[in-house]
Amino acid sequence: MDNLTGARWRKSSRSSTNGGACVEVADNLPGVVGVRDSTDPTGPALTFSPAAWRAFVTKVSGLG
DSSP states (O other): OOOOTTOOOEEOTTOOSSOOOOEEEEOOSTTOEEEEETTOTTSOEEEEOHHHHHHHHHHHTTOO
């Protein structure tokens, strides 16, 4: 697993404030994008290359 020390996690602006399950993304680290469950911030995180993350976001947003 990549080192995510120093990651700045953020939730989507579409996340609700009622404590629902959301994902958080950290894209401030060089060469890696971290994704984790906001309800389990000390749990496991997935990591992706920036190119793979951009491809995923493009696909799910309907732009690709």
